[in-house]
Amino acid sequence: MSKEMTGAKMVVQALKDQGVDTVFGYPGGAVLPIYDEVFQQNDIRHILVRHEQGAVHAAEGYARSTGKPGVALVTSGPGATNAVTGLTDALMDSIPIIVLTGQVPTFMIGSDAFQEADTVGITRPCTKHNWLVKETDALSGIMHEAFHVATSGRPGPVLVDIPKDVQFATGKYTGPKAMQSHYQPQVKGDLEEITELVAAMEKAKRPVFYTGGGVINSGPAASQLLRELVDATGFPITSTLMGLGAYPASGKNWLGMLGMHGLYEANLAMHDCDLMINIGARFDDRITGRIDAFSPKSTKAHIDIDPSSINKVVKTDIPIVGDVAHVLEDILKVWKSRGRKTNADAVAKWHGQINEWRKVNCLAYTNSETTIKPQYALQRLEELTRDHPSRYICTEVGQHQMWAAQYLGFEDPNRWMTSGGLGTMGYGTPASIGVQIAHPDALVINVAGEASWLMNMQEMGTAVQYRAPVKQFILNNERLGMVRQWQELLHGERYSNSWSEALPDFVKLAEAFGAKGIYCDNPADLDDAIREMLAYDGPVIFDCVVEKHENCFPMIPSGKAHNEMLLGEAETQGVIDAKGSVLV
């Protein structure tokens, strides 16, 4: 079935046919015809952000928390260039989003027209795929393919650049069913490889599951199957920053997060294991530390839908290309059919060893009665919100992000939104708004550092306008804390430009936006202040003044191995050698 309509109408029709209910955007000359169509319908809600970067991060928050693709709509030129950071962020973290940009009319492309930018050229390396639509007849097919590409295989951001004359002209609209794409990634894993993995699992004495964002990408079924497999085998499990919540933090085989700021027991288990089962994680350098010292004694299996993730950094012994849920289902089937065997005695001993490591209590810190320690603030936040039926946590980037990962417990997938791969300061506020728009009744908290928070604070206007009751929980150390920590460890305590001066009064700032401001600098008042934040039905900026010089531990310094982890304040000077200091 094809219908005649204008390009602008097709855009809205295609969004409806793809089941889109929300678009985050910002208008401008080159998208006015589409905005005109948005105005004349009620099925799709348009959220007017305050900056295009905010639109893209909000779409990311929406996508990560719902499992559906997020959509952003921005104008040509500056609108498109403002979207670049968000696109790169989504590419690094495999978040499915569709960004629609306006473009100058086709007959003016290449003439340095007003607000012209080579959008497909600029965004080619930061999208999974992008399209410049040259004729209206091609528009609906491209729109549907854009959704297909963004959400199939390894998810990621796509961009459709639509010249203004294409929006005005009339053409044939075709529905999603007519969409043709040769892009059909493989989802089923190779049974031979799967059987090889199962055989290795039956014999393993010191196995560990190393799980990542791919489990979340694969959908809720993947988390369910993972829980079944972990509980049935009794193998310990750790996760990257991106995979938190796939296995519950309260689960009995949970080791906590691994990596640079991961838990001692998780990193040592990775270092000493004899079988590492990587499920949807990509051996990021925050995980491996020094590659030649990374888990030297283990057989490594790697399940990933993207063949380029396999053998990219770490040599894999058992490679399995496929979707996590599909592969886990087959692993369970094969393992059960072979009699549900594990080397139970050895695995019990392995848990004994892990429990010894646990006794190190690597998250211990020295509390204070006079200043709020950031760890304490997060422990109290956890205590007071843990039982909330639908709690979603976003973060900015820095020490607070790592502390949030360490001290908050995630029981379910899609409840944790953080910028991992790109590490984009300014991600959290708009992402929290995207999450809240998707889940109006949920408790959505953005754990922020004051420096990151200032990077996209204009989005408080969006929160107030749409009554999105997001809680901005700012751990204010008046420092670019993570930078300061590295300068302490690496640059002889020369704190070059790593403090936040001339900070705004956050309470007044909140009031200026029409939100509520809360200030707290006393540990004794903290619980009440948090309760006040939770009780308030509307957006809140919580200025939580914390210890200024706290460092984030544990920490594996750059260029070091897992078993060379720093646990606390001891002697941290000069721990990163010349070779490590070139690493980031």
Place this chain on the structure above:
Amino acid sequence: MSALKIKKGSNSHSAYNLRPTFSDVVERHTLAVLVENEPGVLARVIGLFSGRGYNIESLTVAEVDHTGHLSRITIVTTGTPQVIVQIKAQLGRIVSVHEVHDLTVEGASVERELAIMKVVGTGDKRVEALRLADIFRANVVDSTLESFIFEITGAPEKVDAFADLMRPLGLVEMARTGVAALLRGD
């Protein structure tokens, strides 16, 4: 193109060998990449190589299937086995890429390149240039009293060898097409 239809991500085919050897020896591979013939597709492929720091020794591209809108890009690249495998996997994940073939590992292949060279000279040098061209089966496609343009076709090494011989004989300008390659047999 051989009739092999390998799915993206397939690990059953040698082009996507997921168990490469991890040696430090740099190898030279010829890749045939079948892509959607659409604007920007070459930029995607070249951008991948420059963005990730891979080498391109030669690259040719032209439409090979008009009705199917497919172009064939032949790339000669170098790298350790791990890098070569990464290059193929990275090419495979470009949405406009339909197939990636590693002609160096999939069997014997034929590689041909065309070059045209302008050789300026008189007297003995001119005679010698003509004599060598004959030995290399290079054709004269343009001639003045003081210059020839030779056209030569062959494996890149043959073109190199001919160019080396022409240099002292007055080679002033050269244009090469880059490698086109096909698997032998059916």
